[in-house]
Amino acid sequence: MSIDPEIAPQPKRLVWQEATVVAITIATPRVKIFRLRPVAWQGFTAGQHVDLRLTAPDGYQAERSYSIGSAPDRSGEIDLVIDLIDDGEVSPFFHAVVEIGDTIEMRGPIGGHFIWRAEDGGPLLLVAGGSGLVPLMSMLRYRSDAAPDIPAALVLSARREGEMIWREELLSRDRDEAGFHLFATVTRDVPATPGIHHGRVNAGLIASALARLPAPPKTIFICGATPFVDAAADLALAAGIPFERIRTERYGG
Amino acid sequence: MATTRGFSGKRPADGVGERLPPGQYLTEDFPILSAGPVPRVALENWRFTVKDGVRPVASWNWEAFNLLPKTKLTRDIHCVTKWSKFNTAWSGVMIDDILAEAGIEAPSDFVLAHSYDGYSTNVPTEDLIVGKAMIATAYEGNPIIPEHGGPARLLVPHLYFWKSAKWVNGLQFTRRDEAGFWELRGYHMRGDPWREQRFSGD
Numbered sequence: 001m002s003i004d005p006e007i008a009p010q011p012k013r014l015v016w017q018e019a020t021v022v023a024i025t026i027a028t029p030r031v032k033i034f035r036l037r038p039v040a041w042q043g044f045t046a047g048q049h050v051d052l053r054l055t056a057p058d059g060y061q062a063e064r065s066y067s068i069g070s071a072p073d074r075s076g077e078i079d080l081v082i083d084l085i086d087d088g089e090v091s092p093f094f095h096a097v098v099e100i101g102d103t104i105e106m107r108g109p110i111g112g113h114f115i116w117r118a119e120d121g122g123p124l125l126l127v128a129g130g131s132g133l134v135p136l137m138s139m140l141r142y143r144s145d146a147a148p149d150i151p152a153a154l155v156l157s158a159r160r161e162g163e164m165i166w167r168e169e170l171l172s173r174d175r176d177e178a179g180f181h182l183f184a185t186v187t188r189d190v191p192a193t194p195g196i197h198h199g200r201v202n203a204g205l206i207a208s209a210l211a212r213l214p215a216p217p218k219t220i221f222i223c224g225a226t227p228f229v230d231a232a233a234d235l236a237l238a239a240g241i242p243f244e245r246i247r248t249e250r251y252g253g
Numbered sequence: 254m255a256t257t258r259g260f261s262g263k264r265p266a267d268g269v270g271e272r273l274p275p276g277q278y279l280t281e282d283f284p285i286l287s288a289g290p291v292p293r294v295a296l297e298n299w300r301f302t303v304k305d306g307v308r309p310v311a312s313w314n315w316e317a318f319n320l321l322p323k324t325k326l327t328r329d330i331h332c333v334t335k336w337s338k339f340n341t342a343w344s345g346v347m348i349d350d351i352l353a354e355a356g357i358e359a360p361s362d363f364v365l366a367h368s369y370d371g372y373s374t375n376v377p378t379e380d381l382i383v384g385k386a387m388i389a390t391a392y393e394g395n396p397i398i399p400e401h402g403g404p405a406r407l408l409v410p411h412l413y414f415w416k417s418a419k420w421v422n423g424l425q426f427t428r429r430d431e432a433g434f435w436e437l438r439g440y441h442m443r444g445d446p447w448r449e450q451r452f453s454g455d
């Protein structure tokens with residue numbers, strides 16, 4: 001099995017810097033989007049993440065990783081999308097305490113494997129569980145600006161329709177973008193929107209997504225909690241996608 | 254160091270904090286980091302090879318490898334994605350014993366560990382020898398499940414856990430410190446969690 005030789009577009013040295021929270025959006029009952037403006041930002045590649053570091057008055061620190069959900073652009077700002085884990089340390093702090101104008105220490109962008117650039121080509125098959133959608137959304141938004149001719153399909157699993165992050169945007173992209181197709185499924189609700197499936201991601205849903213692509217995917221990106229990623233990667237292998245085309249990112253949990 | 258407004262944090266219990274390297278938190282689960290799907294390696298096809306540069310110097314199939322002397326190691330492990338897990342219990346063949354069985358001393362200062370999934374990671378030889386590392390074949394008394402790197406994984410518990418290559422199939426001694434898959438993509442060449450050597454430049 002061979003690995004393609006592309007090298008990380010990650011800075012030689014990652015330094016901690018301050019980022020200001022410039023906007024907060026409630027995306028779903030459990031997800032908030034934090035728009036951050038780092039002091040110095042050289043841009044990033046779709047799929048990358050940043051590390052955040054929180055410091056208590058006595059010097060105690062906690063660090064966590066968060067993917068960037070916005071597309072690479074010239075705004076100098078990035079969107080982080082934080083899913084609330086009830087018994088967690090960092091995500092409840094973001095949900096309950098962080099306000100516009102706060103500064104948060106961060107460094108990045110980080111990641112040289114779970115990334116996609118237009119020159120990497122397609123077709124693309126993206127498979128997301130829950131907040132695993134975040135880095136894939138960055139790829140989709142970037143694709144529609146930079147390379148709308150590259151075909152892409154997104155297989156998305158959420159608990160409920162109301163918990164689907166960027167639901168409206170995804171449905172309208174599916175409607176408006178000729179090269180993009182959405183295959184969404186919800187596991188705990190009977191979906192109200194026509195076209196949204198019910199149940200877990202299965203071989204049938206992967207097969208439908210593959211059938212909508214004009215050629216076998218060049219790369220498949222899978223992101224979510226570990227059990228979801230393992231199950232989806234096994235489905236992709238079973239559908240005949242070669243091992244080395246499958247890239248995964250796991251959020252733990 | 255700037256404090257974060259309103260953050261007090263969840264403190265680890267007594268006796269835990271000192272065992273956690275900077276930026277890490279304790280988990281009871283066993284999360285997983287890997288770049289692709291889980292490869293399934295059948296034991297009858299499994300082989301482990303030691304190379305000096307391009308030259309193979311010793312090789313074992315599963316049966317022969319399991320006749321080598323086994324050692325148990327119980328250690329704390331630290332993943333670069335921030336979780337740490339305490340007292341993980343492994344058994345396998347120490348790198349010292351592998352070299353002794355191969356009838357060699359470490360021929361160079363650097364090693365690339367290779368895996369069945371095509372990935373690799375580099376480790377300085379001195380982090381592998383003198384009782385520091387093993388090729389693990391069991392976790393908590395059972396065969397290692399594929400998700401955690403079975404049939405066999407490298408175990409270098411004092412470095413970040415990506416250095417403990419899953420699905421390992423060989424160790425290659427190299428003259429220079431050659432970057433492996435993760436290290437080419439921005440991860441640190443050594444990866445000492447106590448110095449928080451996560452990324453190149455740390």
Ligand SMILES: Cc1cc2nc3c(=O)[nH]c(=O)nc-3n(C[C@H](O)[C@H](O)[C@H](O)COP(=O)(O)OP(=O)(O)OC[C@H]3O[C@@H](n4cnc5c(N)ncnc54)[C@H](O)[C@@H]3O)c2cc1C
Pocket residue numbers: 049064065066067068081082083084085087088089090091092131134135225249250251252253278280282334
């Ligand atoms: C590369 C990378 C990118 C990431 N990107 C994102 C992102 O874009 N958005 C996002 O919300 N998170 C993301 N995560 C996860 C994030 O880093 C934290 O792990 C998560 O926010 C939980 O942190 P916490 O401090 O709230 O919970 P912790 O105090 O760390 O954990 C509390 C409990 O929740 C469990 N737990 C941790 N994470 C999860 C989970 N995802 N699902 C279910 N249970 C869990 C833990 O095992 C523990 O038992 C990413 C992780 C990685 C490694």
